[in-house]
């Protein structure tokens with residue numbers, strides 16, 4: 072009935088599909104660590120003694136932006152917050168794209184860049200990451216695509232979801248100095264990688280670094296992301312930011328967790344578990360076409376000749392991210408707690424070995 076009133080280009084639009092949750096969750100790169108007890112106590116004390124949820128939240132996210140800025144040694148003017156970094160991806164395409172204009176993205180990568188561009192009347196063009204090359208970024212290829220496509224925004228994801236490789240610093244520098252467009256560096260998994268990019272914000276006013284509390288900080292349920300950039304870029308993003316975008320509870324919880332020592336410990340544990348899994352999976356290389364790619368994030372990207380690897384793991388109670396269509400040979404597994412990771416390694420051996 073209302074179909075005919077909907078924007079023509081959205082008539083066959085498919086909403087983002089989330090697979091049903093059953094089994095141990097290794098599908099969405101969430102943290103396996105529960106919220107620290109002392110943070111829980113601070114949050115309950117706030118609910119019991121101080122809450123004033125009658126009131127709209129602080130529309131400027133002041134306390135949270137100050138906490139983030141202090142953690143990175145930046146100014147609050149370098150920070151703006153979103154309902155997940157997904158919202159900031161949407162804001163960036165809203166802000167910069169004229170109808171029909173283009174963003175340049177890697178392929179495969181995070182699907183939200185294209186989604187946001189299309190919802191905001193733009194389109195996405197991709198440059199390929201090659202399996203033969205472990206899906207590594209090539210600055211040369213990116214610069215060549217920039218010349219051909221002349222996008223308004225270049226989205227880079229480092230480490231890249233789902234393939235796991237990060238951009239090398241010298242590659243990033245050469246891209247930034249020649250890009251001639253807005254460069255969005257999605258660092259949702261930056262905490263698990265070695266590369267430091269913070270100093271680039273003051274050198275490149277066209278750079279936006281997107282970060283999130285959903286992965287290393289284990290707050291996916293509260294939807295808090297943020298952008299770090301030059302103050303002029305931050306003010307520009309704020310033009311399209313919805314008033315009161317981030318709720319009061321999320322602002323408080325996120326400002327409680329940033330920089331806490333136990334997260335460094337969590338990150339170290341995830342990295343050592345990732346390396347343990349990568350090594351164990353390396354021993355299965357070639358069996359039924361199996362290959363596991365190196366990763367700098369909290370997940371591993373795998374390939375095999377079994378188009379139903381995801382379904383077979385699910386039969387054993389393990390939910391990984393499986394793909395369809397031209398990606399059906401691939402699956403992505405999130406690094407979880409040691410017990411779950413061991414179950415995963417046992418399950419995949421049983422599936423692959425005759």
Ligand SMILES: *Cc1c(COP(=O)(O)O)cnc(C)c1O
Nearest residue numbers: 155156157181232259283285296
């Ligand atoms: C998970 C993820 C995000 C962000 O998620 P939010 O929960 O919206 O902050 C952003 N980019 C990539 C590549 C991700 O994998």
